[in-house]
Amino acid sequence: MQRIILLGAELREARESSGLSTSDSTKRLGWYAGKLSKVEQGDKSVTDRELAKAIDVFGIAPERADALKELAAEARRRLPPARVPEWATKYVNLVAAATELKLFFPDSFPGTVQTFDYARAILRSAVIVAPADVDRMAEERSKRAERLMNSETTRLWLVIGEEALHREIGGKAVLRGQLEQMRSLAETPDTTVQIIPFDGGAHACHGTAFTIITLLEGKPSIVYTEGLTGSDYLGREHVRVYNLAYDNLRAVALSPQKTLEAIERRIGELT
Known part of the structure; x- marks a missing residue:
């Protein structure tokens, strides 16, 4: 859970640095409305293909992109369920x-x-x-x-x-x-x-x-x-x-x- 939150925060920071709004980014990424917000809030993971598209759209540098790819892979690992609502x-x-x-x-x-x-x-x-x-x-x-x-x-x-x-x-x-x-x-x-x-x-x-x-x-x-x-x-x-x-x-x-x-x-x- 830590990693998916961090990935979302990193992508939000990259988007804001690129000067793109959420709506403009959503159009360029080809995602449905609301998906980017969920990703940035750490409520949704991304596939390798989706991350690659975000890296391209936001102009993320190669070294940082490699770190994000590793973070995304770790974020998709399932944690054992907790007995809570x-x-x-x-x-x-x-x-x-x-x-x-x-x-x-x-x-x-x-x-x-x-x-x-x-x-x-x-x-x-x-x-x-x-x-x-x-x-x-x-x-x-x-x-x-x-x-x-x-x-x-x-x-x-x-x-x-x-x-x-x-x-x-x-x-x-x-x-x-x-x-x-x-x-x-x-x-x-x-x-x-x-x-x-x-x-x-x-x-x-x-x-x-x-x-x-x-x-x-x-x-x-x-x-x-x-x-x-x-x-x-x-x-x-x-x-x-x-x-x-x-x-x-x-x-x-x-x-x-x-x-x-x-x-x-x-x-x-x-x-």
Whole structure:
């Protein structure tokens, strides 16, 4: 998934450098309307013939063209399926490939860092998850969280509303277990966890959870937002705005040390 996103970003950059609009490029490529946008967004792979045509239309230099051909071949390799809704599969793969993640969740801990019991409690309440799938999906979430906690390649920023420390999802024992995992996560060198306190006043993102995903430094990031039945992957100007909002969130949140102290206090209250 990382490679198909990178290929799309490279082709978009080449198209823009050539001065061609999306509609003009689509005509020259002989593609159907909307296909180029899907390719540039990383939602669709290209064949060798299609890539060769794009290289010609955009005037891509031979050395760069060779790198794109290799990237395209790797992008077409199929990944093992994740047990998530179809519209969330791309997100799971992007998170696995990310070098940096910035997450904001106002009232709960995100699936990216959930324990098995916490995930199961949330999935049990979901209206789109079949009861037979709950335990297997919770297990996958907990394994992904464990991989992220042990990752040496992903920088994680996590801003959470204080409500997450108090909403007893799954009961006191389950919440305590989740908080203990958050304490461990907050103590790892490549992770920063911050809590926005109840008395912190207004901030830029009330009611809006989102994730900013960076695959490679210097390459375009992607903003992921999710609803009950679908999700959006936003780029370009959206990324600038969400990064600005994230900076605002971190400014009004407790410091990482104060956050760790708040987590410790809450664990003590639940013991």
